[in-house]
Amino acid sequence: MKGIILVTHSTMCEGVKKSCEMIVGEQSNIETVSLTEEGVEIFRKILSNKITEMSKDYESIFLVTDIPHATPYNECYRYILAHKNKIKLITGMNLAMVVELAIYSNLDINDKQLMKQILETGKNSIEMK
Secondary structure, eight states: OEEEEEEEETTHHHHHHHHHHHHHOOOTTEEEEEEOTTOHHHHHHHHHHHHHHHHTTOSEEEEEESSTTSHHHHHHHHHHHHHOSSEEEEESOOHHHHHHHHHHTTSOOOHHHHHHHHHHHHHHTOOOO
């Protein structure tokens, strides 16, 4: 099983997790980390602790952020560069990709395949009529 950490500005990640669980049921492998007005230093510490804790229980961790190259993304990427462990980073979060990730995280699928699937789902869930 893969661990998932939703990382966003403010409480968006909490809302996405709640919505995801409304669709697919409770997900014990999904955690959230919010960047609040408390600042980046506190956020960095919370993020690091959450990743360390989840790494004990899961073979790989997927970090999903809201905006490319914004602070939550940058701090996740900084962590990956410093730790070189089995952590994957996906950005541009939407509910469809999180639901798909929740479903597939329990299956025996390699990380690279899963990342491709999640990115495709995220892109395909955006449309204009």
